[in-house]
Amino acid sequence: MRYDLETLPERIAYKLLAATTVPRPIAWVVTLDREGRRNAAPYSFFNIMGSAPPTVALGIMADPRGLKDTAQNIADMGEFVINLVPERLVGAMNQTAIDAPRGVDELALAGLETLASTHVAPPRIAESPVAYECRLVQMVETGPHQVLVIGRVLAVHIADRFLIDPARAHIDTPALDLVARGFGATYLRAQDSFQLERPTWPLAAPPGG
Structure with a gap:
């Protein structure tokens, strides 16, 4: 079946893209507006x-009202x-995915504590095990009120208990x-994994070859 x-x-x-591009990591994005009001929202069209x-x-x-608060x-x-x-x-x-009016603090709505960032003004979520502090490199408008944000990661915070060898x-x-x-309203866990070593050139002869 081909879809044009x-x-x-x-x-x-x-539906076609979201149901087939899985799993998608989730960026839980915290920003500040011009008045210093906090905003938080999750996005799964995200990657390094x-x-x-x-x-x-x-x-x-896209958002019918224009750019989403995050953008x-x-x-x-x-x-x-x-x-x-x-x-x-x-x-x-x-909770932070709710379609709240502009200016609503979703972090407070969800009862989330924050910690100060070191390189940027928006705070990070205290209970999140990993946070990336980012600065905008470029914003590309890919459609009416739809954008691609490219960011430079200035700092990575990882909770100490998840570090095996910090150095x-x-x-x-x-x-x-x-x-x-995942697809629809499903979420996926990252616990089911397997290892596969990358081959090197020249390729080794197959067993029995």
Whole structure:
């Protein structure tokens, strides 16, 4: 079956992409507006895009009212913090996804404590095991009120209990217990994994060859 996305409505395109691009990591984004009011919201069109320099990309979809608060705040202030989401915080994360009026503090609504960031003004979520402090590099308008945010990661915070060897940046990744978005309203756990070593050239002869 072939779907021509240039002729189909947006809701069908969303279903096709979101149901097949899984799992998707969740960026729980904290920003500040021009008045210093806090905003928090989760986004799953997100990933790291490189390490030299450290770069992230965040897709923020359309809103009938115009740019979503997150996108508007990033455009205005040029800073944001991405917090990663462990399973124990999915309830609070879901609270911050509410379609609240502009100016509502979703962090307070969800009962979340924050910690001061070191490189940017927006705070980070205290209970999140990992947080990326980011500065805007570029914002690309990909459609009416839909943007792609490219950010530079200035600092990474990882809770000490998840560090096996801090000097080597050896992290107990499974213990982070992070969740990801799946299809529809489903979420996925990051506990089911396997290892596969990358091959090197020249390729070794197959067994018995």
